[in-house]
Amino acid sequence: MSYYENLVMQTQMNYSRYYGVYRAGKTPYALSEKPAFPYEEQIHRLVREIEEAECILVGGASGLSAAGGGDFYYEDNASYRKYFGKYAEKYHFNGAFDGMMRPWNSREEFWGYLATFLHTTQTAEVREPYRDLDSLLEGKDFFVLTTNQDIQFIKLYPEEKVAEIQGDHRFFQCSRCCKDDTWDAVKPVEEMIRVMGEGTSVPTELIPRCPHCGAEAFPWVRGYGNFLQGRKYDGEYQKVSKYIQKNQDKKILFLELGVGRLTPMFIQEPFWNLTLNFPRARYIAVNNQYDFLPKDLEDKGMVIVGDIAKVLKDAAEWSE
Structure with a gap:
């Protein structure tokens, strides 16, 4: 290690020990009482x-x-509507992360949403x-x-x-972590966005898959998947x-x-x-x-x- x-591991243990304090938006550490400049x-x-x-x-x-304007993750605000408008109208998610946690009727629709998410960050100035x-x-x-x-x-x-x-939105990994491997996500996302157009789902054949085992791919990120470490x-x-x-x-x-x-x-x-x-x-x-x-x-x-x-x-x- x-x-x-x-x-990080040491502080994670502290987080677990004082979880209630952190959850309340506080810290278990004694803080300075000096007035700010x-x-x-x-x-x-x-x-x-x-x-x-x-x-x-x-x-x-x-x-x-x-x-800087990348505030669309946790709330249904103007930024979220700008980038995820068609999904906001259809599903009424409370921000981008909320959509990642919801059940979807089809994998094609889910990947339409995920491609939109990744494309938003990949192409942002x-x-x-x-x-x-x-x-x-x-x-x-x-x-x-x-x-x-x-x-x-x-x-x-x-x-x-x-x-x-x-993690990093430019890379895919196997959703099952079958191999210690990551690969490009930018070009597949571009293609999904191009083909999807104004719709909200991608064709089945465009759903990214692991080149090793055939399982669905997933972004190489911590938070809502099986993060490859x-x-x-x-x-x-x-x-x-x-x-x-x-x-x-x-x-x-x-x-x-x-x-x-x-x-x-x-x-x-x-x-x-x-x-x-x-x-x-x-x-x-x-x-x-x-x-x-x-x-x-x-x-x-x-x-x-x-x-x-x-x-x-x-x-x-x-x-x-």
Whole structure:
């Protein structure tokens, strides 16, 4: 098991132990009671911490994409209607993920929906918060760890600078995990979308199947399928582990963006652990809801509570 995956496993055990606390949107850790700096000073401090850091580990979660308009996952809103309109009218799902959890009358209809989902993220432009973050990181030594499956970071950076530990919408796997193998999902999705047109289902012959056993394929993602944790999965964890271990004695900034309460064990709590244990480490989180700074870290970091898109835009403009 890699260095970073071991940290995740430790925090998952903590999550199980205090599940009721997390479910209530809280944390079992003692939090700092220091008053927050005024917003403008927070922005200045964010820019300064980035400038002074010798290296930066970015932890990008769902709130980062949501801030840029990728907010169609959990509610029936304007974004959901824009991309999933025909399914919203027909089934009245409460967001994209809701549709993934419902029973379907046919596999052809299900794959029409899934192809729409994958095509939406595969073809989306790089969202503005990501571009502003990229501007802030220009010229810095950095690495990106993300739980997002929407490939926004991969559209900006080479594979070796990004660890996608929750999967990637560009790949299929066997739904039965018969082999440790992943393959391209982009071209099959393009074909399903083309043939489906204005309809809501795909022809049976276009349903992707495993080249090894013939079972249905499935996106290589955690959350609503039999997620393949094989060579590719291990490789993602190895990348981030090597970056951390290589830089543990440097002035490293752990920059957390948009972590919610469903999965604090993948980015937030490992970042807390690392910041506490690395003598020169610093920590900054940007979150639109949660002001969670452990008391043990109150002299090593801060939390900016606000719209992530606005924070990154203001910081990028200030740094120019």
